[in-house]
Amino acid sequence: MSHKIAIPIAILVALLGGMEIMSRTIALLFVILVVLLYVWKIRSRTTAILLAILVVQLGVWGLLSTDPHRVTEKENFITSDTGDVDYIHIKNKDGEITLKRVGEQWRISEPYNYPANPSYTATLLKKLSDLKYESLITTKKDKYEDYEVGGEEAAYVEIGKEGGTIDKFYCGKPSKNYSHTYMRLEDSKEVWLVCGTPRSSFTRKPKDWRDKKILKLDKTMIERVLLKFSDETVELMRNISSPMNDTTLVKADTSWTIIPKRGKPFKPADKVMNRVKNTLGRMNATDFLVAGIDSIPSFAKPDLIVEAFLEGNQKEIIEFIPQPDVDSKWLVRKNNDEKTIYVVYKSSYNNLAKRAKDFKEEDEG
Numbered sequence: 001m002s003h004k005i006a007i008p009i010a011i012l013v014a015l016l017g018g019m020e021i022m023s024r025t026i027a028l029l030f031v032i033l034v035v036l037l038y039v040w041k042i043r044s045r046t047t048a049i050l051l052a053i054l055v056v057q058l059g060v061w062g063l064l065s066t067d068p069h070r071v072t073e074k075e076n077f078i079t080s081d082t083g084d085v086d087y088i089h090i091k092n093k094d095g096e097i098t099l100k101r102v103g104e105q106w107r108i109s110e111p112y113n114y115p116a117n118p119s120y121t122a123t124l125l126k127k128l129s130d131l132k133y134e135s136l137i138t139t140k141k142d143k144y145e146d147y148e149v150g151g152e153e154a155a156y157v158e159i160g161k162e163g164g165t166i167d168k169f170y171c172g173k174p175s176k177n178y179s180h181t182y183m184r185l186e187d188s189k190e191v192w193l194v195c196g197t198p199r200s201s202f203t204r205k206p207k208d209w210r211d212k213k214i215l216k217l218d219k220t221m222i223e224r225v226l227l228k229f230s231d232e233t234v235e236l237m238r239n240i241s242s243p244m245n246d247t248t249l250v251k252a253d254t255s256w257t258i259i260p261k262r263g264k265p266f267k268p269a270d271k272v273m274n275r276v277k278n279t280l281g282r283m284n285a286t287d288f289l290v291a292g293i294d295s296i297p298s299f300a301k302p303d304l305i306v307e308a309f310l311e312g313n314q315k316e317i318i319e320f321i322p323q324p325d326v327d328s329k330w331l332v333r334k335n336n337d338e339k340t341i342y343v344v345y346k347s348s349y350n351n352l353a354k355r356a357k358d359f360k361e362e363d364e365g
Contacts, residue, residue: 260356
């Protein structure tokens with residue numbers, strides 16, 4: 001008769017292994033209660049002894065399978081309210097960077113003064129708000145480097161509100177399944193496994209935090225463009241024909257005219273003109289050259305100067321020179337700012353480096 005109950009209990013033991021600690025404990029107590037009631041009713045002394053041994057084994061298994069360091073109610077890892085955070089400092093093997101929020105915008109204050117990438121800051125704050133304590137891993141200092149919460153691979157972070165609460169911690173390596181991260185508070189010996197994966201935000205190179213936006217112009221506001229080469233200047237002029245009735249909601253028709261250095265003005269090919277406007281509407285860098293670290297070539301004789309004139313007396317100037325020893329990249333300087341040199345793909349240059357003949361329709365010759 002003993003096998004009739006021993007087999008179902010063995011199956012229950014296997015199922016209990018996949019349960020969370022609280023539900024596992026409740027289920028285990030229920031199984032023990034059922035077994036005790038069964039033992040009380042049966043008459044076979046041998047069966048009773050076997051079932052009693054099984055109950056003891058279940059109890060021992062229940063105690064050993066409970067992780068004393070696992071939290072049942074997960075608490076936030078950081079105490080700062082990410083909605084109020086206005087200060088972030090990160091130190092990793094590639095350098096240090098400090099970001100501060102000015103109004104609604106984030107700016108890098110060290111090692112240079114520059115707008116921060118808004119997507120990166122938003123992602124970082126979202127990841128931080130999701131961090132929850134999971135399990136205490138160790139308090140042994142000689143294990144810090146194993147989990148990368150100490151030593152060269154550790155990322156040290158300060159985040160909070162200037163003049164208020166500042167959380168300080170070390171961000172270590174991710175777990176094997178990349179769903180958790182090993183972390184340690186600065187003033188603590190405890191290494192915790194934390195829910196969340198913020199590691200990529202804290203190991204980014206300082207210069208990669210800069211906003212890579214070079215141009216983001218409203219194309220409908222561009223009135224005139226000059227494309228200046230060493231031997232030719234091409235003028236692009238916008239023409240607006242007003243609606244017959246200004247009280248209607250009919251949008252004014254817009255066309256463009258190419259005014260070459262020599263020859264008569266003409267209407268540009270739509271495909272080429274759209275490529276110029278789209279590039280002026282949005283141009284992003286792939287990288288930056290840092291003064292004092294990188295060798296910066298002279299912009300004394302740029303291959304191309306683009307001057308864009310917008311409504312409201314706004315003007316943007318960008319200059320292009322090829323990046324030495326890199327065929328696929330060009331360097332860009334904006335508004336004569338010598339401190340910030342952008343690296344762009346050659347396609348950005350090609351989209352704007354259009355001479356007058358390039359704007360003609362294919363069948364014009």
